[in-house]
Amino acid sequence: MSKSQGKFQRRVRSTPREYALYCSLRRALKQHRAFFAGHDGAALLLVPEGYDASDYLNGAKAELFGSQPESHQPDVAVMTIEDSDKHERIASYFMSECRDMRRLIVISEIRENLPAPVILAADYVSEIEPINERDLQAADLPLRISSKID
Numbered sequence: 001m002s003k004s005q006g007k008f009q010r011r012v013r014s015t016p017r018e019y020a021l022y023c024s025l026r027r028a029l030k031q032h033r034a035f036f037a038g039h040d041g042a043a044l045l046l047v048p049e050g051y052d053a054s055d056y057l058n059g060a061k062a063e064l065f066g067s068q069p070e071s072h073q074p075d076v077a078v079m080t081i082e083d084s085d086k087h088e089r090i091a092s093y094f095m096s097e098c099r100d101m102r103r104l105i106v107i108s109e110i111r112e113n114l115p116a117p118v119i120l121a122a123d124y125v126s127e128i129e130p131i132n133e134r135d136l137q138a139a140d141l142p143l144r145i146s147s148k149i150d
Contacts (some may be wrong), residue, residue, distance in 0.1 A: 019139035020131040021051075022059035029063060032124035035103075042104040044122035046111050048130040053080035053107040056128065060105045077101045081108040081118075091115035 026036075028045050035041045045060075047053050060078040079098050081090055090110075094117050098104055106118060107128075 016136060016139040017131075018058060020135035021055050022062065023135040023138050024129055024131055025056050025059040026063065028126040028128045029105075031126050035124055038103075040102045041123035042101070042106065042121045043124040043126065044106045044108065044114075044118065046125070046127045047107060047109045048128055051109075051128075051130070053082055053109045056080075056107050060107060064103060064105060075100070075102040077104050079104065079106045081106065081110055081114070083109045085110070087113070087115055091117055094118050094121070 025045065029036045029043060032041070032043060035043050045056070047056065057078060057080060064076050064078060065073060077098055079094065094106075094115065098106070099117060099121060104121070106122065108114060108118075
């Protein structure tokens with residue numbers, strides 16, 4: 001595998017499931033062409049039933065950071081919201097850590113009644129589709145190729 005790849009790019013290629021999750025996340029982001037192309041904004045992505053927000057963390061970071069370390073882009077972030085998170089904690093964390101980010105992906109298991117600051121900051125809202133057969137087929141190819149390179 002290329003050493004120029006960032007750690008998150010390597011992580012999304014670590015297992016077929018991880019890469020398939022990455023494919024479904026990218027599909028949701030592609031609906032918002034400007035953000036997908038690298039323009040500033042905040043994307044709110046809603047996790048499908050039966051998945052965890054943390055499932056998409058490596059994929060979101062691979063999308064935002066590419067091959068750069070997180071420390072090289074202090075105004076770019078990913079926030080995950082779990083079903084068990086308290087409304088006040090979500091709002092507080094968002095206001096202190098995320099509201100001033102140039103580019104932000106919020107991945108949420110909660111679909112309704114998100115705190116107002118999160119909703120108002122979102123330039124784009126998309127539902128992430130569950131992994132499909134095409135994602136699994138796509139996941140198989142990079143793993144076979146990288147195992148031959150390694």
